Amino acid sequence: MREEVNLRSQRKNEHVQHALNQKPQNVISDFDKVHFVHHSMPAVNLDEVDLSTAIGDMKFDVPLYINAMTGGSSWTKSINEKFGKVAEATGIPMAVGSMHAAVRHPELSGSYSIVREVNPEGLVFANVGADVSLEGAKKAVDMIRADGLQIHLNVAQELIMPEGDRDFKSWQSNIKSVLNGVDVPVIVKEVGFGMSRETLQLLKAAGVKYVDVSGRGGTNFAEIENARRSAQDMDYLSDWGMSTVQSLMESKGFQKDMTILASGGVKTPLDAMKSLALGGSAVGMSHTLLKYVEDNEVEATIEFVEQFFNQMKKIAVMVNAKTIEELRTSPIVFSPDIVSWMEQRNIQSP
Template structure:
């Protein structure tokens, strides 16, 4: 099967997946305080990353490229990004390195978003020279390296040897002069993984937890004989991945994605320690089931809702969200206890900041 056919399969199955109630939504709850003390008009949603200033704390994460349908997706998404000022990542650019046939499905992103912050995207097993080609193709400001061992194992034509992935990433870190973000593809990250990446000099990590587009399910549907092993349940959720990261004193800058389908998912991820949040499947469905104009309107609606949520939580900035009080479900606490993660540090953070003295 050609790469283009595989990319078309990915889009078709991703669009068919229904959004589920995620761990972010069911297992993470803010403590309500009746006097938040913040006006909506005073909320600043901006973040500073990669030596750039971004007006919003979320971005369009990597999805696709390398086929006719991919061109349509990236054309529409990049129009949304250009109109709203969102940063945007391309999908895996392996197809562009292997053939010139569908390079326009990537190039359209920079054409539509000439002044935007763009991220190229490759797997870990590419050389520095190949990575430079991918970066140059869209004049990217940064490179995402996706790690997807689970997806590869379920994919009929996927990789089966992960021996050199970490050393390959290390060579890319040493050989490139743009920021590098290492991201999972919806299976989450442990603190051990994050520590390994920190040790080789990776400065940005997207934990990309379980709960969004399920690539194990997508690849299983592409198989002639379905796996008996339930790889669709494999992985670590986004909040658990962020708790894993929170247990480390030295770590890369943490980004989050995986199951982000509402503004409040963004807020919870930021409150759990992410510096910015990637959204993919939700925007894919929006631009392909409605249109560019309606998706732009939804982005603006997200911006308004984020400001309202920040104000209700007493936060004027993203940093202020890290002083909000969070209660976790028994499922989260059970994992955290067994992994010795600092879940207790989240439930009285406002008290610590404002130095309440109880009678």
């Protein structure tokens, strides 16, 4: 028992350490292949820009969130505490990392519930894997009095991880049972490999309303898990998955019926604005904020988030958009390989 607790805490620490060491991926990201069209005479002043958004009944003014990362060890408890303070000061939602360990070993629960202690009124999301039971999901939600529950889909990560899961067929029925059994909104998310139209279709059929496509371009769990393998022989999968831009294009046909959230490789306010323009209702960041908070501590990270948001609003002015809705009607030009992806996947240009 103790051995399993130690193993899980150690694995989480390794993930965080590898993620912190990870260099920004491809010098040219897919966000650089999406171009806004500059507007020289905007009919909107900076202080009129309103990028407020909602995930179901959860409304928030700054369309950003701290995506799932940490908890389960003393180091990652301290990171959760810092993120909790950043979320509280900036009003953005935050998710904790996978709570699987604490569901089975309640002595670890403090490393997650710290986010509630420091941010009693904020929007906080619990996080579990799709192998979770309904009972486990309920425990995770209760543990941090969560406003929402993220269920992560991480098949690529599990398969590359030597000690990872090998059975996935129960995921669909688990998701359905959690959807029907918990009384908070359920957000199904990837962990950096993106989501296809086919996956979204299955989620929609299961009744899922909130999806975070979390695409390739930032944290790369194929590389992280490969680095943790003693054989290190699955390096060739480092490009596996779809970028956040490709995933958002895949989600086009679902954006009316589902709330699509964008994460994966968001580094700048411009990346975030492009994510919103392509249909994301809010933008999640993990690596960018993890690196920032570990290098600069809480006050500077609060300032970073505030500046990030201010700059998003400036970009809104330059494309003549007052709201996220208007941003979605802004003209966009795609570089050829994104056009080719859309053509081959039969996705209409927006």
